[in-house]
Amino acid sequence: MMHTVNARHTTPRVWLVGAFAVVAAVISGVCIGAVHIAPLDALAVIVNHIPGFHVSTSASASDSAIIWDLRFPRIVLALLVGAMLSTSGCSYQGTFRNPLADPYLLGVSAGAGLGATTCIVVTNSHSVHWLLPLAAFTGAMIAVGLTYTLGRSALVGRSATSLVLAGVAVASMLTAIQTLVQQRNSDKIREVYGWILGRLSTSGWSDVQLVAPYIVICLVVLFQYRRVLDVFAVGDEEALTMGLPVARARAAIIIAASLGTAAAVSVTGLIGFVGIIVPHSLRLIMGNSYRRLLPQTAMYGGVFLVCADIVARTALAPQEIPIGVVTALIGAPFFLFVLGSSRQGDLT
């Protein structure tokens, strides 16, 4: 019986592998690029920025600047955004019992898209840089608010399905408006597309500082709900009779997942597939228990986005491919590979 008990908990080995993947992704991300940097230099420069640590390094001042001011913040942003998007997707899939749910389920993407497009169109190029995240974030939160209000007031009551349907309706409407705005301002279409296809900025630490608090808080809240997500698996009715305050728990999960996604989207634009591919790949490998899945999803979501970013930066260097295109292009075949290579017996 000990085996059963242990199987509920993530073994140290799984954590170690995950941690190794994160470190490997970070070092690769820092070292790979137009200027080649040795892995040890990269590590040394990063460690030297931790208060109380000092190691000698052969890295030049310009290398240090590239590592600390250009590449590392971008990688941290990728880790945060990847973790947030995949954890949101995983949480939505759990609470809605829908394997196709993604972080943009309740209209976050359409709302953020409309906010960003409006901002790009109405503001001058000088202020757009700092207004854009705010506009996208506001749009996303308004969209989710609208979805939630409509979904709850619908005839069907408070069911999960009515929420999802309301999300579809809200997203269609906002996308239509966004398309209209974009079509009437075709001179800005390139900028709008640049945002929609997603990109990780290179503006140093400011974006990280902007979104880190939101993402960290939302991730922590969602992790608290990992056992609750397992209870949701038996459906709303049975979960209620087992003592789960279904409506309240779902509301908390939706708020945390949407807020975090909105924060991520506000600085990176729309990066698709992460929220579906990462949780499902892990599900195929380690089973369906959310308490084990959720933390791993966050880790590998970050790793996945860092890797996608490396490809985006280097595949057509010196040009950069929008990262949203990369996640879809490498994510979908990767997912199919995992799907094909998993067998029934692997659910442990």
Place this chain on the structure above:
Amino acid sequence: MTTLTLSHLDVEIASKKIVDDVSFSVSTGEWLCIIGPNGAGKSTLLRAIAGIIPSTGDLLIDGTHLRTMAPRDRACWIAYVAQEPVMPSGMRVFDYIMLGRTAHLRLLASESPKDFEVTQFVIDELALQEFAHRDVATLSGGERQRVAIARALAQASPIVLLDEPTTALDIGYQQDVLELIDRLRHEQKIAVISTMHDLTVSGLYPDSLMMLSHGSIAVQGSAQEVLTVERILKTYGAHVRIVEDSRGPIVVPERKPGL
């Protein structure tokens, strides 16, 4: 001893009365079986008691109103097994049964060693050791029913509602499940309210029967009182013969006359 009391309970769905003025009480150690034709409101009544759908009238547990309770407190009193419990694929039997401990945990808490102990106890009690590791989605009908009952037992509530626990099962599994319920209600001191289709079987295990017709109680009492030729003809429109047996009346279907 715990007593669940319903008085003048009504359930209305889309302004149609599905359950109409139902009153009864059940105490721990007793088994009440609700019978009645399709659409009589059996499942609706159970779902109303479980708090899944709204109802009016008094719903009391030892004098306390159930409706004012939070889901968690309510779940500590009443456990519910659906007609076809959802078996989430990829979840192990052990984990599924432990979900029953939700009512005893704060919303964001994790299970304590006690919850593991209770779960293990229930597994041993129901002899589920051999498939504790299996994926619940791969279980057969009879295994699913036992596992769902195990989950309700892990919830450790004095009242257990079972919606058609045997309908999907063949005669052997039916007997296994019914014997199990009967043993548990005596040993664990729980009150069982179940719905059932098979009239003969419903007279065999439960203490008392309640026949619903169009949402209201047609007759309530012992199997001998409820399972009569006239009553079954009136409520079900079925022609039967009753064979008296020391263990309870046996309901034998007849050919309809004049055909």
